[in-house]
Amino acid sequence: HxxxxxxxxxxxxxxxxxxxxxxxxxxxxTYCIAWFRQAPGKEREEVASIENDDSTTYADFVKGRFTIxxxxxxxxxxxxxxxxxxxxxxxxxxxxxxxxxxxxxxxxYTYDFWGQGTQVTVS
Numbered sequence: 001h002x003x004x005x006x007x008x009x010x011x012x013x014x015x016x017x018x019x020x021x022x023x024x025x026x027x028x029x030t031y032c033i034a035w036f037r038q039a040p041g042k043e044r045e046e047v048a049s050i051e052n053d054d055s056t057t058y059a060d061f062v063k064g065r066f067t068i069x070x071x072x073x074x075x076x077x078x079x080x081x082x083x084x085x086x087x088x089x090x091x092x093x094x095x096x097x098x099x100x101x102x103x104x105x106x107x108x109y110t111y112d113f114w115g116q117g118t119q120v121t122v123s
Contacts, residue, residue, distance in 0.1 A: 005023050007022075009091075010120070018084065018120060022094030037092045065082050088120060093114055093117045
């Protein structure tokens with residue numbers, strides 16, 4: 001059982017930066033960890049992910065602006081967000097996948113542990 005606690009959300013002006021953190025009780029057994037976000041009235045969307053081999057994936061709408069990383073202990077996940085835009089406003093969640101399925105189109109992860117979220121507001 002993985003417990004996740006996010007922090008770092010705040011109100012910031014457009015063009016500004018924020019760094020989100022997600023502390024995990026233990027990431028052992030996870031295949032992939034990721035940041036998701038959900039804006040009011042919209043569906044949750046994946047922002048960025050990092051796999052056990054340190055490979056990263058970013059949604060097109062954050063490429064070049066956001067960076068996902070972990071600390072050396074691998075117990076804290078970060079999301080550095082630069083050049084924030086109004087549309088980046090939302091609740092940001094970190095999630096851990098302990099389930100993975102290899103398919104012809106690639107590995108599909110099931111994110112089965114979630115944090116409570118941290119609010120990011122860009123104005």
